[in-house]
Amino acid sequence: MTRQEQIALAVAVLALALVPVVADDFWLVQIFGQSFALGLVALSLNFLSGYGGFVSMAQTTLAGCAGYMVALTSVNAVGKGVPLHPVASIGLALGVSALAGAFVGWISVRLHGVYMLMLTLALAMGFFFFAQQNVELFNAFDGIRGVVVPNVAGVSLRSPKIFFYMSLVCSAAALFAVMITGRSPFGLVLKALRDHPRKAAALGFDVAAHRIAAFAGSGLLAGCGGIFYTWFNQRISASTVGLGMINSVLIMAIIGGLRSPIGAFTGAFAYVLINTFASGLVGAERVNTLVGSAFVAVVLASPDGIAGAAKYVRSRVRQSSLFERFVAQPASGSARSAVNE
């Protein structure tokens, strides 16, 4: 993570922290809160695929594991599970999603590309059908309704400003963690696995252990998103871990750009905006047409997504004559003389 990226992230977080001054509760929770929750799930996919080259379709399921766990350990309207102290509830939820992540990583440890995609999708669909049919624990199709979000010092964590800031801080921390991992030994090894797994093993890296650890880490990220998403809806049901949601997370990650971690959140934000406002513009039955068209447009125009397009624009601006003349003259001047020497 370069100094510039650190500054950009800090500026973005500070700017977002001022949003509650101008935005109403609808924007704080429905748009930003939801974007952060889904963005965390998309980030877990971005982390796996951007560093290790693992395309996992099970990230929504990992988020769902944490979501179900937090719902079952909170007071809820269907009377399932055992209410626990919020800290224990959150800890258990994250533990379960990390374990589930490790399990997915272990099952798919020898697979690559489309084979990994198919297997993780099969696991995800298995979990979906189980959740949809199991009444004792998952309350089948209806799921866990009326999940009570915990209070801290008499204030509900679901109150708009609190929910906004909590999800913002958690998202920023997760993004920061993923970005610094990119230059850590662990992150470099993951990239090496993507480039040439056999060579990585020949150099002494335990390929299987790294893959499983990466999936467990992605489970932790997805789990954070799953907890926020369950609190946001105050319910979780089988449709939350269904194919529609799995596709949505994939679309967010790709619209935003898989090459850079920030893409997960720009993609989630774009998706939530379209999903929320498109039905008013084009009618509820055409929302998916619009989402699909946006997806195709992004993939065709900028394969690296919104984040990739932003980078492209930035580099074009740097190269343009206006920028050189007015902004970067001293630097580019010395660079040119260095080349001449």
Place this chain on the structure above:
Amino acid sequence: MSDPALSIEGLGVSFGALQALESIDMSVEPGERRVLLGTNGAGKTTLFNVIAGDLSPTRGKVALFGRDLGSIPAFRRARVGLARTYQSSAVFESQSVRDNLYLAALGARGRQWGPLPVDDLSEPMQQAAVDAARVGLANLVDRCVATLSHGQRRQLEIGMALAQRPRLLLLDEPAAGLSPGERPLLIELVLALPRDITLVMIEHDMDVALLVADRVSVMKNGRVVANGSPADVRVDPAVRAIYLGGEHA
């Protein structure tokens, strides 16, 4: 008497009915330069794959400095002092030359879980730059490997193998695909390797092979058919038959 650096006894590998290696016996002394000669399909790379742990032998055993490698997985063999290069360069395309060399040193030391970012000025990264200079890549440390030429990738791969601080180094046709202009640099590099590294090298080019080798083993159809000094092998009738196609005798 000290243990041989590499000792292979009765090694065989079969893929179904195909016997890739029939029965290989070989002993390489510490510090020795051994070159494997042989036509395509003789089993040279298969032998490397078994030594490195990428393939399990059907029978026989391999020992490194007296230690039976048995079914030790490939990644652990790197930590007991084994390094190898591949016939077609195996490097990490999307990463810089420095990161490639850093990873090579990291893997052999078994420290690979650090979650915190590494500084380009830290000791291991500085060492990576030194390792780059050793194989003639000093000017390219920050370049992405995807932009390197074929010859530079060969240099980098040898640099990575050296950064592992190996005791036994397996080079699979290091000069393959190099232009005549690039070859001398690579040969020089191999000749300059310190003698505390034992070297086993596959090479098709007789001139290179005989220049580097202390001893030469010639393979054919999954067997070692001749063993000896370069001078002996040069005049060995069996070797001449293989290389000059003389099955007419």
